[in-house]
Amino acid sequence: xxxxxxxxxxxxxxxxxxxxxxxxxxxxxxxxxxxxxxxxxxxxxxxxxxxxxxxxxxxxxxxxxxxxxxxxxxxxxxxxxxxxxxxxxxxxxxxxxxxxxxxxxxxxxxxxxxxxxxxxxxxxxxxxxxxxxxxxxxxxxxxxxxxxxxxxxxxxxxxxxxxxxxxxxxxxxxxxxxxxxxxxxxxxxxxxxxxxxxxxxxxxxxxxxxxxxxxxxxxxxxxxxxxxxxxxxxxxxxxxxxxxxxxxxxxxxxxxxxxxxxxxxxxxxxxxxxxxxxxxxxxxxxxxxxxxxxxxxxxx
Numbered sequence: 001x002x003x004x005x006x007x008x009x010x011x012x013x014x015x016x017x018x019x020x021x022x023x024x025x026x027x028x029x030x031x032x033x034x035x036x037x038x039x040x041x042x043x044x045x046x047x048x049x050x051x052x053x054x055x056x057x058x059x060x061x062x063x064x065x066x067x068x069x070x071x072x073x074x075x076x077x078x079x080x081x082x083x084x085x086x087x088x089x090x091x092x093x094x095x096x097x098x099x100x101x102x103x104x105x106x107x108x109x110x111x112x113x114x115x116x117x118x119x120x121x122x123x124x125x126x127x128x129x130x131x132x133x134x135x136x137x138x139x140x141x142x143x144x145x146x147x148x149x150x151x152x153x154x155x156x157x158x159x160x161x162x163x164x165x166x167x168x169x170x171x172x173x174x175x176x177x178x179x180x181x182x183x184x185x186x187x188x189x190x191x192x193x194x195x196x197x198x199x200x201x202x203x204x205x206x207x208x209x210x211x212x213x214x215x216x217x218x219x220x221x222x223x224x225x226x227x228x229x230x231x232x233x234x235x236x237x238x239x240x241x242x243x244x245x246x247x248x249x250x251x252x253x254x255x256x257x258x259x260x261x262x263x264x265x266x267x268x269x270x271x272x273x274x275x276x277x278x279x280x281x282x283x284x285x286x287x288x289x290x291x292x293x294x295x296x297x298x299x300x
Contacts, residue, residue, distance in 0.1 A: 005165070005208040008129050010072040011047045017074055017097040018042045018054070025093035028062075033109035036060050042094070048124045049164030054092070062109050064090065068168075070104035128165040128202040129209060136202055139163040140194040149187025153197065155247050156186050163198065165205050172227045172254040173216040174200045176236075181264030182246070182255045188263045226254040234258055 022041050040056045047053070052072065054062040064070065070089075073082060075098045081088075083102045090101035101107070125142060126135035142162045143153070156162060157171040166174065175182045177200050180193065189197075204216050215223035220235045222228075230243035239258025246253045 005129065005205050005211070005214070006071075007047045007050055007052055007066065007165075008209055010074075011045050011052055013074050014052075014054070014072060014099055015045045018092065018094055018099060019044060021094035021097075023056070023092060023094060025091060027091040028089060028107055030089060031107050031109065034060065035109070036062070042092075047129075047164075048127055049160040050167065051124065051160070051164070059111050060109055061111070062090070063106065064101050064104045065106035066104050067106070071102050073100045073102065074098070075100065124160050125163040128163050128198070129205045131163075131202065136198050137195070140191070140198045143186055143194040143197065144189065144191055146186045150185050152182060152246070153180060153184050153186055153189065154182035154253055157197070157201070158247075158251075163201065166201050168251050168253075169214060169224070169227045170201060170204055170216070173204060173225055176225045176254075176256060176260060177204075177216070178262075179260055180262050181260050182253055183265055184263035185265065188265075193263070226256055228254065230254060 019042055022039050023036055024038060026036050026038065028035070036056050037058070040058055040060070042054060043057050044055050045053065046055070050066045050070075052064050052066065056062075064072075066072075071083075075081065077093075077096055077098060079098070081100060083100075087102045088100055089104045089107050090099075092099045126139055128136070128139070131139070139162060143156055146156055146162070154171055154175060157166045157174065158168075172182070174197060178193070178196050180197065208214050208216075213223065217223060217225040217235070225235060226241050229241045232241050233239070234241055234256040237256060237259035239256055241254060241256050243252055243254050245251065
């Protein structure tokens with residue numbers, strides 16, 4: 001699952017291989033927009049959260065949005081691809097290198113001077129991997145002044161118009177680090193809370209720019225505090241980490257109900273009766289019931 005740090009690493013590799021070189025092949029079977037002409041030189045490669053842009057010397061911009069499953073790979077000429085050909089969305093060849101984008105749901109081109117008039121693209125928030133302090137404060141203000149104050153902070157963190165770079169893994173880890181309830185509405189947050197969340201997000205993303213595996217809590221085995229740890233004991237309070245599917249796209253959210261209670265709405269303390277917090281399989285329920293710290297709490 002790509003996030004801001006992953007995209008930055010991919011962009012760094014693509015810059016090394018592609019920038020300043022003439023395009024010898026371009027193939028994009030699902031492209032929306034004009035195709036770059038062969039022979040045109042790639043001038044720069046930029047990232048904005050999960051958006052990656054490749055810009056040619058005539059002002060044409062290739063925009064890919066990787067969302068949940070997309071990725072960019074870089075190969076030497078003739079090297080075997082690591083993913084199936086049917087998942088290919090873009091191929092760009094230059095002398096000695098082949099860049100391939102797999103499974104990106106958005107692949108489109110437009111002229112650079114039309115950037116902010118492009119339908120649906122909008123003005124993205126600052127990139128938390130590179131933003132200076134004044135832009136980080138602007139991100140905090142965007143949370144504080146969010147136009148939908150009843151929206152939970154866990155959803156606002158994924159809004160790339162607030163800030164770019166946070167994906168599903170980081171939102172769970174950021175909120176745990178800040179001891180914030182993922183169901184806290186942005187309207188209930190104080191200015192200091194907004195600053196804390198943005199600084200935690202920026203710190204985590206920047207610390208992982210050079211890492212293949214994400215580490216947000218180095219003192220915890222595996223490097224992650226809550227993400228992927230459903231049913232395990234929270235390293236901070238000892239309660240059981242839970243996972244729920246939330247939001248319009250029902251994405252998984254990991255959190256600890258024992259210590260992530262700041263600004264928690266009363267209605268969010270327990271899930272809706274029809275909403276499972278874990279795998280509904282009976283074996284999962286038995287597993288949770290047999291956890292020693294769960295048995296103790298139920299008995300006492």
